[in-house]
Amino acid sequence: MAITFTQIFLRVRAWLGLLLLLSMATLLSFFLSPYVSFTSQAMVFVLVMTIAAYQLDRLQSIVGAVLSVLLLNFFFVPPTWTFHVEQSEHLIALGTMLIVALSINQLTTRLKQETVLAHLNEQRARQLQELAIRLAVTESVADICQLGQQGFGNAFHDRSLLVLADDDFNSKIPGAVSQQQIDGLRYCMKEAQILGAGSLRWGELDDWYIPIGKAGQIIGAVLIQAAPRDDSDGLEHAKAICSLLAQAFERLQLNVNMQTAQNEAQKQQLQSTFLSAISHDLRTPLAVMVGAASSLQSQREKLTPDQQDRLLQNIVDEANYLTSVTENTLQLVRLTHTESSLRRDWESIEEIVGAVLARIKQGSNEVRIQATVAKNLPLLRLDPVLIAQLLSNLVDNALKYSDEQVGLEVSIQRETHPALLQVTIKDRGPGIPDAEHDSIFVAYSRLAHHDQSNQRSVGLGLAVCRAIAKAHDGKLIVKNRSGGGCCFLLTLPIPELPPFNPELALTIS
Template structure:
């Protein structure tokens, strides 16, 4: 039914064109008749030349040629003496009619060529725009399936939907395709195997009506594209198909390069962590071990000769170095775990008030409770957290604030509603020596130490802040530092506030 309707439309369009040509010839003949007593034969011929020009622009080649010949015949029949015959008595009229026919045919040829070049220029413009749009779309694709989908859509748009894009890893599934013939399946496989353009107009399989365009570069087969029912002499179409395949190949290579780059970055990060851990063993772990071994050896070999105060000092140094060693080891292992296993967090709905309370209770055991002022806003929301990690983060920050400051340390917790979306903010403020602006980022790098801290009596392995920021990042938050106006530092932890799950009341069973 659709085929019959299409044929009918084509016949109606052709009939409309012939009627239009008949109308033009009729108008020219009528005007020439009305003006025959006022104008010369040359002016009458110009009316028919105008008809030929209009027909050349509006109709196809055959119709415009017939219009040119018909114009000469009508001019001869109605207006060249003797009228109402095709006989020409005067040589001037014969030359004029012959010249008119030549001019009409030249106009027709030039107009036809101009129309073809216009259509071709418009088609090239569309193809250039399509290549540009496809290149832009491919820059943001991240999967092979997305590239294949964009490529399939591009070929369907460029060649009226008679296309099929197959990737190399889909070769085995070709036999299951019911929309392709056995010849087309063999052509796709041969194209991928030989990585050559096959089909109509080519040196290989040139008698076919389809194109088989390879997708990939030398030594790397990505797939092939089948373009059905094409014109063998359409060289511009071949070049456009090859350009589309080139863009798709570049997109596949970009994905592969990104994968190689990500693998290299992961390997470099792994090597860096191993170097950091070896550095910790060679310095931050070896030094306290040496102190502990020395103090224990002194107690073992000369315990009887040492006074009680000397023995207490040696035991205290063993305890201090052991605590320091434990802290360095825990922070190092925590940093490694957070870097390689971010998804292993044990998150649950937690109250930040309880976590802060647990941190303050631990600090209270060290007789530092009087130096901490905690301010928590009312109605703080629940957060999805790993309570152990968040408690470790806050403990590290508070311990550092107490270590490097002799004055009051403030801990403020509030919700920032002005931001969109709103977030929870925990600020820990001290009146210590402060941190230079140039080092606000470097202090969060593992094993980095500030110059003023190295000159102080406080010892640090440079791991605590790195672990704190890693914990914040693992919770989709952030940790930054700011300088206070009157001196000191303010560490700000921001955590997202997730939406609470919908409440689902449990079914209650009543006893009969």
């Protein structure tokens, strides 16, 4: 009811405005009649008709043009106060005035329509631009559907419905949609054709049915209710929105396909590289173990005790090497190709480092390792097994490639940032070229001077170390030291301690 009263009020106000304009023109002509000619009086009414044509609708301006001619004839054409016209030039002037008024009305109406259409086209172009920008950064089907529904709602005043061509079609149709409209949507997606008002198919309907996608790749369809039959620009705008949505869906699917292809390529590359490493680095220790075991089995009586001990030591060394390679391989696969969660707990990093160094010092490396631990270090949430493996790999690697006569420094301290803790391992080995500081953390990669040394390596240790650091939200980098050697820096975040709960502490005690 409020809308109806508002429309009535606006219409009445427009008619009153027309009467006011005609009254002002008549009064002004009465005032000027002693001083000007009939032609000048007619120009006053022409001015009023021009104003009415711009300010009022077409019917009101036409009525105003007719009333202007009649008022001019009645009040100012001799004989006055009648509609009779004695002189032919007055009749021609009145007719010409009516034709001019109607022409102005026609031109003004067309100009208004073109102005409205220009504003509408500008608005639609801006809407398409904004929609394209927002669709370019979407990452899910739900976001694309939401943006598409908003786009159609803004363009067609919430008279639209967007559906996807999936198995759950019926559950997404609201109850207000009729069975005929559901059938129209299904047929539209099946035939990949535009249906409905003003189209070549089902043109007698009152709605538009527009497919999203192309033949063979239909993604969905949109229903626009109560669509004007002659609104070709509106139909083109709806088709443009559907085209943008189809491109967004295709981009999303292309990204998924590309990611799948990349993952498959990485998997194939990993398998190929791993098989290559196995064929070279694992086959040799197995052959040594088999040879040593065969010698002990078949020629034990002929071998001296020293020779037997040397063969047994070879078997142990090669078995330890195979164990290290196997553990690194399994950890790398688990950390980089699965979504496994870490078994984190509140741990003391100095205890983990101490246990690792104690194990390594059992050999001949006790005098080579110097450890420095800062005081009052906080607890960290860690997987102790993984962190121990990370530190073991780094220390073993540093000992392996550094001079046996030079010591190894291990230090634990807080970083300059209060929420970070840093473990540093420094050696005096051959160093690593700056260009290879990142490549050494890639699986199965080995430096050229390492390959030329007598040390065996599959190239997994540092890759596993960085994967473990990343899984703990930390960072592992390497820097060269002045005077030679490398410095591996492991940075780990210091989490906030949980709030103290007296009741829980009392229960535990």
